[in-house]
Amino acid sequence: MTDLERHDYDVIVIGAGGAGLRAAIEAREQGLRTAIICKSLFGKAHTVMAEGGIAASMGNANEKDNWQTHFRDTMRGGKFLNNPRMAELHAKEAPMRVWELETYGALFDRTPDGRISQRNFGGHEYPRLAHVGDRTGLELIRTLQQKIVSLQQEDHRETGDYESRLRVFAELTVTDILKADGAVAGAFGYWRESGRFVLFSAPAVILATGGIGKSFKVTSNSWEYTGDGHALALRAGASLVNMEFIQFHPTGMVWPPSVKGILVTESVRGDGGVLRNSEGKRFMFDYVPDVFRGQYADTEEEADRWYKDPENNKRPPELLPRDEVARAINNEVKEGRSSPHGGVFLDVSTRLPAEEIRRRLPSMHHQFKELADVDITAEPMEVGPTCHYVMGGVEVDADTAATSVPGLYAAGEVAGGMHGSNRLGGNSLSDLLVFGRRAGVGASEYIAALGDSRPAIQDADVDRAAEVALAPFRDASENPYSLHQELQQKMNDLVGIIRREGEVREALDMLDDLDERAKSVGVEGHRQFNPGWHLALDLRNMLAVCRCVALAALERTESRGGHTREDFPGMDPEWRGVNLICTLDGSDAVQLRRQPVPEIRQDLLELFERTELSKYLTAPELARLDAGGSSTQQGSADGSDRS
Amino acid sequence: MSYDARFKVWRGDAAGGVLQDYTVEVNEGEVVLDIIHRLQATQAPDLAVRWNCKAGKCGSCSAEINGKPRLLCMTRMSTFTEEQVITVTPLRTFPVMRDLVTDVSFNYQKAREVQAFSPPADLQPGDYRMQQVDVERSQEFRKCIECFLCQDVCHVVRDHEDNKTSFAGPRFLMRVAELDMHPLDTADRRQAAKEEHGLGYCNITKCCTEVCPEHIKITDNALIPLKERVVDRHYDPVVWLGNKIRRRSS
Numbered sequence: 001m002t003d004l005e006r007h008d009y010d011v012i013v014i015g016a017g018g019a020g021l022r023a024a025i026e027a028r029e030q031g032l033r034t035a036i037i038c039k040s041l042f043g044k045a046h047t048v049m050a051e052g053g054i055a056a057s058m059g060n061a062n063e064k065d066n067w068q069t070h071f072r073d074t075m076r077g078g079k080f081l082n083n084p085r086m087a088e089l090h091a092k093e094a095p096m097r098v099w100e101l102e103t104y105g106a107l108f109d110r111t112p113d114g115r116i117s118q119r120n121f122g123g124h125e126y127p128r129l130a131h132v133g134d135r136t137g138l139e140l141i142r143t144l145q146q147k148i149v150s151l152q153q154e155d156h157r158e159t160g161d162y163e164s165r166l167r168v169f170a171e172l173t174v175t176d177i178l179k180a181d182g183a184v185a186g187a188f189g190y191w192r193e194s195g196r197f198v199l200f201s202a203p204a205v206i207l208a209t210g211g212i213g214k215s216f217k218v219t220s221n222s223w224e225y226t227g228d229g230h231a232l233a234l235r236a237g238a239s240l241v242n243m244e245f246i247q248f249h250p251t252g253m254v255w256p257p258s259v260k261g262i263l264v265t266e267s268v269r270g271d272g273g274v275l276r277n278s279e280g281k282r283f284m285f286d287y288v289p290d291v292f293r294g295q296y297a298d299t300e301e302e303a304d305r306w307y308k309d310p311e312n313n314k315r316p317p318e319l320l321p322r323d324e325v326a327r328a329i330n331n332e333v334k335e336g337r338s339s340p341h342g343g344v345f346l347d348v349s350t351r352l353p354a355e356e357i358r359r360r361l362p363s364m365h366h367q368f369k370e371l372a373d374v375d376i377t378a379e380p381m382e383v384g385p386t387c388h389y390v391m392g393g394v395e396v397d398a399d400t401a402a403t404s405v406p407g408l409y410a411a412g413e414v415a416g417g418m419h420g421s422n423r424l425g426g427n428s429l430s431d432l433l434v435f436g437r438r439a440g441v442g443a444s445e446y447i448a449a450l451g452d453s454r455p456a457i458q459d460a461d462v463d464r465a466a467e468v469a470l471a472p473f474r475d476a477s478e479n480p481y482s483l484h485q486e487l488q489q490k491m492n493d494l495v496g497i498i499r500r501e502g503e504v505r506e507a508l509d510m511l512d513d514l515d516e517r518a519k520s521v522g523v524e525g526h527r528q529f530n531p532g533w534h535l536a537l538d539l540r541n542m543l544a545v546c547r548c549v550a551l552a553a554l555e556r557t558e559s560r561g562g563h564t565r566e567d568f569p570g571m572d573p574e575w576r577g578v579n580l581i582c583t584l585d586g587s588d589a590v591q592l593r594r595q596p597v598p599e600i601r602q603d604l605l606e607l608f609e610r611t612e613l614s615k616y617l618t619a620p621e622l623a624r625l626d627a628g629g630s631s632t633q634q635g636s637a638d639g640s641d642r643s
Numbered sequence: 644m645s646y647d648a649r650f651k652v653w654r655g656d657a658a659g660g661v662l663q664d665y666t667v668e669v670n671e672g673e674v675v676l677d678i679i680h681r682l683q684a685t686q687a688p689d690l691a692v693r694w695n696c697k698a699g700k701c702g703s704c705s706a707e708i709n710g711k712p713r714l715l716c717m718t719r720m721s722t723f724t725e726e727q728v729i730t731v732t733p734l735r736t737f738p739v740m741r742d743l744v745t746d747v748s749f750n751y752q753k754a755r756e757v758q759a760f761s762p763p764a765d766l767q768p769g770d771y772r773m774q775q776v777d778v779e780r781s782q783e784f785r786k787c788i789e790c791f792l793c794q795d796v797c798h799v800v801r802d803h804e805d806n807k808t809s810f811a812g813p814r815f816l817m818r819v820a821e822l823d824m825h826p827l828d829t830a831d832r833r834q835a836a837k838e839e840h841g842l843g844y845c846n847i848t849k850c851c852t853e854v855c856p857e858h859i860k861i862t863d864n865a866l867i868p869l870k871e872r873v874v875d876r877h878y879d880p881v882v883w884l885g886n887k888i889r890r891r892s893s
Binding site: 040042043044046048049058095096099100104105107108109110113115117132133135137138139142146147149150153156170193223255256262263362363366370371372479481485523525526528529530532533 | 656672677683684688690693694697699702703717719740741744751758762766768771773775781782785822
């Protein structure tokens with residue numbers, strides 16, 4: 001056991017995006033010695049890519065907005081499969097989490113009376129997204145990063161050491177969570193730069209590693225999104241929930257090939273952009289599903305009036321939830337009405353003056369100009385669906401973000417449940433803040449209860465983790481890059497936006513084959529900043545996570561949100577009550593089981609019209625509702641909403 | 644549409660290295676980062692390069708292309724002729740770790756030395772009121788993706804290693820300006836700009852503005868106004884106080 005660097009902390013936060021940084025801020029403010037581990041440089045996490053905004057019912061643009069409305073929109077967007085308690089906490093606490101950012105130094109765009117401006121977005125009844133042009137994610141990550149620096153400055157003034165309570169370990173990858181007697185004892189990883197191993201002793205670990213998009217060929221996600229947290233949780237004994245639900249964002253770039261998948265923000269549509277097919281038709285009017293009929297405009301004229309007068313007109317169907325728009329685009333392309341490079345047209349150039357486009361959508365203007373030679377103020381963009389977000393994730397307790405493993409927490413995209421079967425735009429950044437903070441509180445309460453009896457890492461576990469990490473340095477023939485490319489292509493083709501039983505079975509066979517071949521992946525060179533080695537280790541995580549996705553996609557014989565089965569096109573109320581849970585068995589094979597969705601409290605159900613609920617719930621559930629349930633109206637005593 | 648391009652890529656570590664020749668396929672619409680990735684996947688699996696978003700938003704893939712500081716992901720191959728040899732080297736101002744990856748910790752140290760946002764003590768979350776016109780100046784600087792190309796190109800540190808201790812570089816002087824122009828920041832940052840962050844070293848050659856991939860007018864909008872305010876303060880603190888109060892009440 002040579003060359004092992006050791007550290008001791010109260011809590012380890014794995015991931016330095018919005019959720020990780022918010023969790024770390026909370027943990028440090030609760031008095032915990034906190035380590036933040038990021039796979040990249042500090043401040044580069046994928047949160048930076050978020051464009052549109054942070055959803056929070058502050059009511060600055062429309063005073064009718066409140067947490068109840070936000071809750072309703074979130075449940076509708078998720079097709080009622082959301083963990084209702086998470087959706088409730090999220091809706092209640094999002095405004096305070098946004099206001100807090102201003103105290104850290106964030107500069108959002110403003111309303112005329114000086115408050116935070118809020119924009120329209122798909123699935124949100126009122127303008128709700130706090131934003132900074134179309135670079136809100138950058139503002140969020142920089143603000144949190146600077147808050148961390150500010151806390152380090154406080155510690156420096158007090159102790160003479162910036163890193164005495166809060167330290168960022170940049171370019172370090174965690175490969176295993178270590179446990180003792182069933183509880184978290186620490187984490188094992190390596191410095192990307194030197195390849196040296198690092199051992200962290202800590203009784204609490206917060207996973208905030210983001211998503212799994214790099215398992216798909218066409219994706220808006222960056223290289224870090226290899227499902228590390230999902231896989232770490234599985235291997236530590238925690239469970240994943242509803243991994244079949246993957247959001248394909250309707251508008252990714254489709255050309256040139258090297259940028260295929262890069263995100264085109266939904267704000268383009270929120271601010272007036274429309275989708276047209278090769279015949280010039282605004283096709284979204286043909287794709288309003290029954291559950292949303294009555295909430296969306298029937299004619300172009302009404303849709304266009306809505307931007308000026310939302311009180312008296314219905315919203316344009318371009319602003320349907322993302323799953324609906326992605327499927328519609330997919331269908332237009334399939335039926336031969338695509339743009340030249342296999343997408344559809346997204347046009348804002350005929351809808352807003354050029355100056356206004358440059359002001360509201362500066363980074364889109366920049367991105368298309370630089371990468372595709374397209375001037376979006378003068379011509380339409382070509383767009384198509386791109387793998388964007390995984391709704392499924394680590395199963396957690398809504399209030400504390402705790403997993404089933406003592407000491408292990410998860411927040412942000414890596415956690416599951418909050419968004420049900422489909423996430424609304426803008427609900428991710430708010431999710432990161434609300435549950436990042438809750439994870440920090442949860443971990444600190446756990447540690448307080450633990451007292452001095454901290455689990456101790458076993459040497460044998462460390463040796464084993466080192467052995468697994470070094471395994472790719474063997475004389476073997478499989479190239480990690482080729483394996484990764486194959487996995488991405490097959491997941492895209494076989495478990496992508498539209499799924500069929502035969503193809504998903506084929507994907508599972510493919511995963512058997514790749515699992516076998518992954519055993520003989522070999523990498524060249526040495527341990528110092530070796531991307532081939534890094535990929536070989538990430539591949540292990542992607543393979544485990546992809547199997548969960550495929551198994552759950554095969555099991556769920558209905559179509560809902562981010563899971564579309566061509567052979568089962570309808571939404572089935574029986575399935576609304578079912579979560580699909582993945583765990584590992586003793587031999588590290590993925591096991592899938594069904595589990596009931598947590599019940600929606602009566603007072604939350606009463607926020608909806610019965611006619612709407614009847615589209616989602618089973619007859620017995622409706623009968624219980626009609627009988628009045630057992631609970632009565634509960635206030636928002638535990639929320640921090642100010643509306 | 645595709646052709647074979649000739650590349651020279653710096654390979655090595657802190658101990659030294661060489662420009663290595665590669666011939667590699669290029670397809671329509673590709674950027675330099677695509678070519679580096681193709682090299683990794685086909686010829687040089689251990690070629691070290693930093694990158695994240697591949698969309699010009701995270702500022703990770705900074706390097707020098709034919710001697711110019713650039714983002715690898717935002718440099719299109721179509722800007723070169725098919726005959727041109729393309730040379731890719733690591734950022735020159737920072738110590739090399741391996742191949743195209745440099746040790747940029749200098750920047751994180753400097754970030755830590757800039758006093759954080761200091762809001763009015765009695766202002767509660769939710770009660771912040773600012774006008775769009777007043778936040779716009781600082782918002783321009785917050786477009787910064789921290790690619791550190793401006794830090795790399797600035798001759799104050801590029802050519803003079805000794806200056807690194809006393810000069811924060813354009814990125815962090817701009818951060819000082821950003822906070823100074825924040826409508827609700829209460830700190831006086833001018834003395835620190837001059838004495839701790841080395842504003843006086845900048846002789847406004849505008850190299851930083853030229854390389855900024857976000858097209859932030861670092862020199863004109865941040866550094867020059869900051870210099871003016873530092874000078875103002877030295878002449879007449881009463882004028883400064885007056886300005887600060889007027890600005891706040893607008």
